Amino acid sequence: MNVDLELVQRVQQGDKKAFDVLILKYQQRIVHVITGFVHDPVEALDVAQEAFIKAYRAIPNFRGDSAFYTWLYRIAINTAKNYLTARARRPPAMDVDALDATNYYDAPELKEFETPESNLISNELEQTIQQAIQDLPEDTATAIRLREFEGMSYEEIAQVMDCPIGTVRSRIFRAREAIEKQIYNTMSEEE
Amino acid sequence: MTANQNELLSALVDGELKGEELQQALQLLSTNDIARVQFQRHQLISDALHGHVTKSRTVDLTQRIADALLDEPALALPTKDKASVIPFPTQFWKQASGLALAASVGALAVIGVMNQSQNQLTPTNVNALASVESIPTAAPVRVAQAGDRWTVGEPEVEDRLNTYLVNHNEYAGASNVFSYARVVSYDAGQ
Numbered sequence: 184m185n186v187d188l189e190l191v192q193r194v195q196q197g198d199k200k201a202f203d204v205l206i207l208k209y210q211q212r213i214v215h216v217i218t219g220f221v222h223d224p225v226e227a228l229d230v231a232q233e234a235f236i237k238a239y240r241a242i243p244n245f246r247g248d249s250a251f252y253t254w255l256y257r258i259a260i261n262t263a264k265n266y267l268t269a270r271a272r273r274p275p276a277m278d279v280d281a282l283d284a285t286n287y288y289d290a291p292e293l294k295e296f297e298t299p300e301s302n303l304i305s306n307e308l309e310q311t312i313q314q315a316i317q318d319l320p321e322d323t324a325t326a327i328r329l330r331e332f333e334g335m336s337y338e339e340i341a342q343v344m345d346c347p348i349g350t351v352r353s354r355i356f357r358a359r360e361a362i363e364k365q366i367y368n369t370m371s372e373e374e
Numbered sequence: 375m376t377a378n379q380n381e382l383l384s385a386l387v388d389g390e391l392k393g394e395e396l397q398q399a400l401q402l403l404s405t406n407d408i409a410r411v412q413f414q415r416h417q418l419i420s421d422a423l424h425g426h427v428t429k430s431r432t433v434d435l436t437q438r439i440a441d442a443l444l445d446e447p448a449l450a451l452p453t454k455d456k457a458s459v460i461p462f463p464t465q466f467w468k469q470a471s472g473l474a475l476a477a478s479v480g481a482l483a484v485i486g487v488m489n490q491s492q493n494q495l496t497p498t499n500v501n502a503l504a505s506v507e508s509i510p511t512a513a514p515v516r517v518a519q520a521g522d523r524w525t526v527g528e529p530e531v532e533d534r535l536n537t538y539l540v541n542h543n544e545y546a547g548a549s550n551v552f553s554y555a556r557v558v559s560y561d562a563g564q
Contacts, residue, residue: 186389189396197448200404203436207403207413208387210435212426228435235439243449308422330388331423337390356384362419 187251194242202242206235209252213259220263234262308366315365319358326351327358375408383409387416410436483538487531 187208193201213234218227238258245254316324322344329335329343337355341348379402385391386399402409414434421427 186386186391186396189392190400193400195449199440199443199448201400202443203440204400204403206436206439207410207434208417210433211418211421214433214435215421215426228433228438231433232435232438232442235435236442239439239443239446239449308427309425312419312422331420337385337388352385352390353381355388356381359384359416359419360380363415366419 188247191242191245191247191251194239195245202239205251205255209255210235212252213255216256216259217263220260220267226266230263230266231259233266234259237262307369311366311369312362315362316358318365319361323354323358323361326354327362330355375406375412379409380412383413384416386413387420480538483534487535490528490531 187205190201190205194205210231214227214231217230217234218224221227221230234255238255241258245251316327319327325344326340329340330337335343337348337351340351344351382391382395382399382402386396386403391399403413418427
């Protein structure tokens, strides 16, 4: 079974810790999405928190018709739009429903934006990671590339690289470890 | 934390765990803070490679959300048994059984009346058939009329039928269950 679905089912059965794992897994992406709409990063965190709380309350209705992230993404977008609408003192008559969300895309204050600072940090981080991948042994670099850039499953990578799934798993893990080291070395140098 | 546990968390980021290993990883995350930090680091790299990072790199909303949800009751899906069974009130069953009894008695009475009528009609039919042979133009109308309707010419039969119908109407009207069944009558003249 899909890991997300397994986690969702656990939450539905009353396991709050399982929801913690879903937050850990998706918080970065959700904050990133919301930052695209809400200018202030502190406000973005508040909105992300609200989105996750809404998701928790709505999770009994999640039936797995779509991927969990797709569902969460829609909640996050709608929460951000509601927040902006409320902040602009033009509160909607009712909460923006997920189905109505597309109607709000044309509003100029709801456009996504990127600040030079956020671009710089993103670019810097990406460069560090790219450099770290280049420095990896060939097999390890190929495994992480196939996983992260091609979106292949471990099984598919094992077929492509003609090796056991366990080897793929450990190569990807070693790649992440090396990248982490590189990132934190770079961060330490900057500080 | 061991290298194996760390590798398990890396595989969890990729959604590649199932069964026992998945349980193990989830257990680790719920009990070990270092494991949580490690999982976040693996996740951050994956997010960064997909361009999902923000200015505040080390986002951790888990504690804030956990605090906000502290007073929320733990979720529990409703069991199907409770949701699908809608109990009828006891009064309903009493009324339904009374009505069923009345309907059965009514049906028996109607069958009895019909049998009696057919027996009474037999000579009439024979006479009618005889008339058909002798007067072909008028006889078919009379035969059809006689065959389609109950013959309640007998005062005894009419009294019994009226009693059943009155009882039926009164019961149906008083029970509030089948109020539409109140209007039941017959016209002996037709």
